[in-house]
Amino acid sequence: MNTRFLKTTIVKPVKKCEIHRAGWLIVNPWHIIKNGYVKIENHIIKEVSKDRISSGCLESDYIDHGTGVLMSPLVNAHTHLELSFFKDKLDMRNGFETWVRKLLELREKTDTKIIKEHAQKSIYELYNSGVLYVGEISSTGITKKILEQSPLLGVWFHEFLGTKLSKEKSTFIDEPGKLHYSVAGHAPHTTSPELLKLKKKQASLKNLPFSIHVSESDAEIKFIKTCKGKWAQFLKERKIDFSFWNLPQKSPVIHLFNHGLLDPLTIMVHVLSSDDQDLEKIVKSGAKVCVCPRSNMNLHGKLPNLEKMLKIGIKPALGTDSLASCASLSIFDEMKYIVNNFNNILPSDLLAMATQYGADALGIGECAGSLEIGKGADMLYISLKAKTETELLEKIIGYEPKKI
Numbered sequence: 190m191n192t193r194f195l196k197t198t199i200v201k202p203v204k205k206c207e208i209h210r211a212g213w214l215i216v217n218p219w220h221i222i223k224n225g226y227v228k229i230e231n232h233i234i235k236e237v238s239k240d241r242i243s244s245g246c247l248e249s250d251y252i253d254h255g256t257g258v259l260m261s262p263l264v265n266a267h268t269h270l271e272l273s274f275f276k277d278k279l280d281m282r283n284g285f286e287t288w289v290r291k292l293l294e295l296r297e298k299t300d301t302k303i304i305k306e307h308a309q310k311s312i313y314e315l316y317n318s319g320v321l322y323v324g325e326i327s328s329t330g331i332t333k334k335i336l337e338q339s340p341l342l343g344v345w346f347h348e349f350l351g352t353k354l355s356k357e358k359s360t361f362i363d364e365p366g367k368l369h370y371s372v373a374g375h376a377p378h379t380t381s382p383e384l385l386k387l388k389k390k391q392a393s394l395k396n397l398p399f400s401i402h403v404s405e406s407d408a409e410i411k412f413i414k415t416c417k418g419k420w421a422q423f424l425k426e427r428k429i430d431f432s433f434w435n436l437p438q439k440s441p442v443i444h445l446f447n448h449g450l451l452d453p454l455t456i457m458v459h460v461l462s463s464d465d466q467d468l469e470k471i472v473k474s475g476a477k478v479c480v481c482p483r484s485n486m487n488l489h490g491k492l493p494n495l496e497k498m499l500k501i502g503i504k505p506a507l508g509t510d511s512l513a514s515c516a517s518l519s520i521f522d523e524m525k526y527i528v529n530n531f532n533n534i535l536p537s538d539l540l541a542m543a544t545q546y547g548a549d550a551l552g553i554g555e556c557a558g559s560l561e562i563g564k565g566a567d568m569l570y571i572s573l574k575a576k577t578e579t580e581l582l583e584k585i586i587g588y589e590p591k592k593i
């Protein structure tokens with residue numbers, strides 16, 4: 190699939206008082222204003238209106254963007270920028286285990302400088318495709334500085350795996366309007382419950398989100414349910430002792446739930462092969478979900494049960510995973526893929542997944558994710574033309590009505 194090309198600009202108000210106008214203003218996916226105005230004071234949204242706002246600002250602080258749409262910048266809630274170098278270098282047709290083995294082999298042989306250059310390039314691709322907020326996962330720490338020095342915001346997660354209770358110090362920062370720093374556990378089949386609980390506790394103490402991959406591969410599920418199979422073999426080869434992991438368990442989701450790892454500050458990434466009981470536990474715990482459908486299809490040949498998730502009250506964020514398993518980091522591309530592969534997802538829900546639900550998952554939903562009064566004033570302008578709200582949403586999510 191080709192990357193969608195939409196002309197986008199991230200708008201960052203800098204003056205004390207500014208009024209912005211556009212042909213359309215998406216306050217949130219359920220509140221859209223035709224010919225909308227937004228007033229910003231000290232980088233906070235003070236007013237949204239369908240009429241010209243007159244008070245306060247100087248005429249020179251009035252900015253008319255044109256016929257397109259002003260909306261919240263997009264959120265890519267799950268990326269691994271340190272894997273950008275591996276784009277088109279790993280064969281995804283021979284199964285997940287082979288893909289992981291090849292990735293680890295190649296990573297060991299690759300110069301850090303090259304990995305950094307590719308990560309840097311990806312950051313600008315993200316920004317130029319309307320993404321301002323990311324949930325970036327890094328096990329090596331390589332992307333921390335690069336992201337810090339970039340215009341992107343969101344959360345940088347230092348990821349841990351294995352069994353060793355690392356003494357390594359992680360940075361935790363939770364400052365509004367800045368990049369946040371937290372920690373992540375890799376997955377229930379790669380990381381001991383003890384290490385996961387330690388890292389989850391560290392993030393919780395700072396009121397920061399904790400990210401973890403869950404229910405992604407068949408090998409993971411088989412291992413959690415039986416302690417056998419290809420993954421058990423893989424861990425043994427790497428001398429990872431899983432005898433004290435309290436396994437087997439009914440499913441990866443139940444495993445995490447039983448260890449008290451699921452709460453509203455946990456982001457469960459993928460949730461690809463989960464049954465009704467798993468989804469109920471997720472709803473009960475209030476944990477967030479982030480889906481990466483294109484990566485799931487490439488690596489596992491299947492898609493998460495998104496329609497069911499939305500029906501029972503889960504509000505999934507959208508992520509792309511890395512360029513090692515996905516053709517682009519564009520959230521416009523991810524939305525279009527969902528449009529083409531799911532029949533019963535409302536355009537408004539899909540846009541919320543790409544904005545508000547992503548911001549909520551990253552713990553920044555109170556100041557980002559929509560253009561509601563009181564939120565931060567960073568905005569996205571997309572140059573397009575639409576006659577109706579329906580046409581506007583369809584153009585953003587990539588729906589193309591069939592030609593008769």
Ligand SMILES: [Zn+2]
Nearest residue numbers: 269402510511
């Ligand atoms: Zn991932």
